[in-house]
Amino acid sequence: MDDGTFDKAKGDVKKxxxxxxxxxxxxNEGRVDKAEGGIKGKIDEAADKLKHALHRDK
Structure with a gap:
């Protein structure tokens, strides 16, 4: 489970x-944790896409 997924689950439980x-x-803490998880997930996706793009160009 990545950080984003964990934070989303933690947020669901708190909420x-x-x-x-x-x-x-x-x-409110649950909502914040869930939002943080979503943001972390999007950052991870963007980083993965960037890594793949960089490796394709080599």
Whole structure:
């Protein structure tokens, strides 16, 4: 599991726990973790595409 996927899963768990306990701070933390995971995933995808492009040009 890459960092982005882990953060998304962690965010889902925190958000669900916040909803169950009616804890707005925990729900917000979950949303932030989930967003961070999405951003990390996009950065990883871009880095992979760049690596492939650079290796193709050699």
């Amino acid at each position: 669900a726990a916040g909803e169950l306990t009616d804890d707005q701070d925990l729900k």
